[in-house]
Amino acid sequence: MPRNDGRKNDQLRPISFTPNIAPHSTGSVLVAAGNTRVICSAMIEESIPNWMKFQKVPGGWLTAEYSMLPYSTLERKQRDSAKGRIDGRSVEIQRLIGRSLRAVVDLDLLGPRTLCIDCDVLQADGGTRTASITGACVAASLAVEKLIEKKLLTKSPIKQLVAAVSVGVVNGEPMLDLNYLEDKDASVDMNLVMTANGQFVEVQGSGEEQTFSESELAAMMTLGKKGIGELIAAQRAAISSASAETPEPVGLVFPS
Numbered sequence: 001m002p003r004n005d006g007r008k009n010d011q012l013r014p015i016s017f018t019p020n021i022a023p024h025s026t027g028s029v030l031v032a033a034g035n036t037r038v039i040c041s042a043m044i045e046e047s048i049p050n051w052m053k054f055q056k057v058p059g060g061w062l063t064a065e066y067s068m069l070p071y072s073t074l075e076r077k078q079r080d081s082a083k084g085r086i087d088g089r090s091v092e093i094q095r096l097i098g099r100s101l102r103a104v105v106d107l108d109l110l111g112p113r114t115l116c117i118d119c120d121v122l123q124a125d126g127g128t129r130t131a132s133i134t135g136a137c138v139a140a141s142l143a144v145e146k147l148i149e150k151k152l153l154t155k156s157p158i159k160q161l162v163a164a165v166s167v168g169v170v171n172g173e174p175m176l177d178l179n180y181l182e183d184k185d186a187s188v189d190m191n192l193v194m195t196a197n198g199q200f201v202e203v204q205g206s207g208e209e210q211t212f213s214e215s216e217l218a219a220m221m222t223l224g225k226k227g228i229g230e231l232i233a234a235q236r237a238a239i240s241s242a243s244a245e246t247p248e249p250v251g252l253v254f255p256s
Helices: 050-054 088-102 128-149 180-185 214-241
Strands: 015-019 027-033 036-045 061-068 114-123 162-170 173-176 188-195 200-207 250-252
Touching: 015 128, 015 214, 027 128, 036 128, 061 088, 061 128, 088 114, 088 128, 088 162, 088 200, 114 128, 128 162, 128 188, 128 214, 162 180, 162 214, 173 214, 188 214
Parallel strands: 061 114
Antiparallel strands: 015 027, 015 250, 027 036, 036 114, 162 173, 162 188, 188 200
């Protein structure tokens, strides 16, 4: 049965990457997954956090921040700066982004510097955290390429790519890459973060006032692994075709 946007249950939303969207960033990309759009930026600070200095921890660090811009949702979302604090959801997501990227970055090879990831949601239609992780990996890869070009690094500290996707059970059917309406109606909601070699970084899943069976879990995992493989392929295409002079979008549509 077709979904509300015409996709089949095992089909990703069309995804595109527009590189170098933020000229002053070391590496950046606008990732669009369906109607969800996130600017992901990676910038280099030639210093490390004080706690690393005090504890004499070798190597570098990677940190992440996440925010939804006021106009990203149907009703205006108040800025965290206006509230005087970061809301719990944003804290959870930026920690997830940081963990996901640190899982694939050799911090010793990065050297005594900090790779700062910023993810700003321009438009939210479900899957903003998964799009942020997927886009942040591309932005980080582009930033590292510039460090290598400047001979600040001899080789990339990014050991492999990492991507994330949502899966869920909607109206009794397992589905891949939920949009907002599907996520709102899902009886089970899950986010998978995986590496290019098929290893898990994080699995976040829960029933929404319902339980789910082992067979439903297996079906969601199968869909998620398929989606991650396609996202990794899209990341590779975006990274290989990125040009510092011409920020052309690289888009992929995945038929089922």
